[in-house]
Every structure is written in structure tokens, then in C-alpha cells.
Amino acid sequence: MKIVSISGSLRNKSYNKMALSYMSKGAQEADAEVEILDLKELAIPVYDGDIEDAGFPESANTFRQKLKDADGIIICTPEYNHSMPGGLKNAIDWASRGPAAPFKNKYIALAGCSTGLAGTIRSQLALLPTFRALGGIVISTPVYISFAQNVFDADGKITDHTIETRLMGLGKELVEKVKAQKG
Numbered sequence: 452m453k454i455v456s457i458s459g460s461l462r463n464k465s466y467n468k469m470a471l472s473y474m475s476k477g478a479q480e481a482d483a484e485v486e487i488l489d490l491k492e493l494a495i496p497v498y499d500g501d502i503e504d505a506g507f508p509e510s511a512n513t514f515r516q517k518l519k520d521a522d523g524i525i526i527c528t529p530e531y532n533h534s535m536p537g538g539l540k541n542a543i544d545w546a547s548r549g550p551a552a553p554f555k556n557k558y559i560a561l562a563g564c565s566t567g568l569a570g571t572i573r574s575q576l577a578l579l580p581t582f583r584a585l586g587g588i589v590i591s592t593p594v595y596i597s598f599a600q601n602v603f604d605a606d607g608k609i610t611d612h613t614i615e616t617r618l619m620g621l622g623k624e625l626v627e628k629v630k631a632q633k634g
């Protein structure tokens with residue numbers, strides 16, 4: 452089983468990248484093959500219909516194809532100004548183009564870290580109508596991590612066992628749901 456993991460934050464020392472690695476580990480421990488799709492490395496251009504008409508960008512095509520080939524999706528994202536990061540939405544918008552429908556009927560495990568109190572609740576809620584539009588199935592046990600600066604140590608390790616268990620558990624739950632879906 453193939454799972455792809457995506458961080459909504461691009462920065463190298465991102466708390467969301469750190470949390471994503473725990474979710475990915477949970478999925479791996481449940482026997483899935485996990486690939487992290489790094490939006491920083493992909494450097495997908497801002498969506499522009501003229502660019503699309505001139506030839507689908509390689510980076511956007513790679514992102515869309517990896518999603519298409521995946522059986523399930525893990526996303527860990529910050530909240531930017533009470534919504535999802537523009538870079539994440541942009542990547543999703545590119546992936547939604549054409550007949551590939553890479554999110555359709557696919558389970559999505561959603562979590563997020565913020566340095567504020569709300570722990571990305573609003574960002575995750577903002578993603579729901581997008582995935583509804585694209586036919587994705589967001590698992591109803593999200594993880595919201597507030598005050599992330601107090602949750603990770605300098606090496607990116609989680610200092611709170613409950614949060615670690617919840618993140619890894621969500622990765623595992625995704626794999627179990629996909630297994631059940633595939634019969």
C-alpha cells in the first residue's frame with residue numbers, strides 16, 4: 452500500500468514537517484510504503500491557466516501523478532491567517548486539473564501544528580470543502596497541535612507522549628481504513 456505525506460509548510464525546521472514524520476512512521480508501522488512529497492523541492496508555480504495551456508508543468512504533473520498512484524494521503528499543515536497555506540491550496544489546485552481525480556474516494560489523514568492556541572482548527576476546517584469538492588474522504592479524527600514550540604525539542608522530537616501517540620495513531624488509522632476500503 453502506498454501512502455503519500457505532504458506538509459503544508461515548506462520551511463526546513465517546520466513543526467508540521469516534524470509532526471508529519473510521526474504520522475508517516477505510524478503508517479509505515481502499519482506496513483504502508485510512505486513517500487513524503489516536499490512542496491519546497493517540487494516548487495510548483497502559482498496556478499495560471501496560460502501556463503497550463505502552454506504545457507502542464509513537470510512539478511505539478513509529478514505531484515498529481517504521485518497522488519494518483521497513492522492509496523491514501525497524509526497532510527500536516529499550519530494555519531495561515533485563519534485558513535490553509537496558499538502553497539498547499541495551489542498544489543491541490545494544480546492536482547485537481549485534468550481527468551486524473553487524484554483525491555477521489557481516497558482517505559486523507561489531516562493534522563496540523565500552530566504556535567497559537569487554535570492548533571490549526573480553522574486551517575483544517577478550510578480544507579474540508581476543498582476535499583469535498585474533489586471527492587476526498589477526510590478521516591474524522593484530526594489532530595490539532597497548539598503551541599507547537601513547546602511540543603518539539605531542538606532535534607524535532609515530540610516531548611509529549613500523548614501527542615506522539617495520536618499522530619502515529621492517525622497514520623495507522625489511515626492505513627487500516629484504506630485496507631478496509633480495498634477489502
Ligand code: FNR
Pocket residue numbers: 460461462464465466467468529530531532533534564565566567568569570571599
Ligand atoms: C502564521 N501563524 C498562525 N498561527 C495560527 O495559529 N493562526 C494563524 O492564523 C496564523 N497565521 C499565520 C500566517 C502566516 C503567514 C505565518 C507565516 C504564520 C503562525 C504559525 O502557526 C507558525 O508560524 C507555525 O510555526 C507554522 O508552522 P511550521 O512552519 O512550523 O510548520
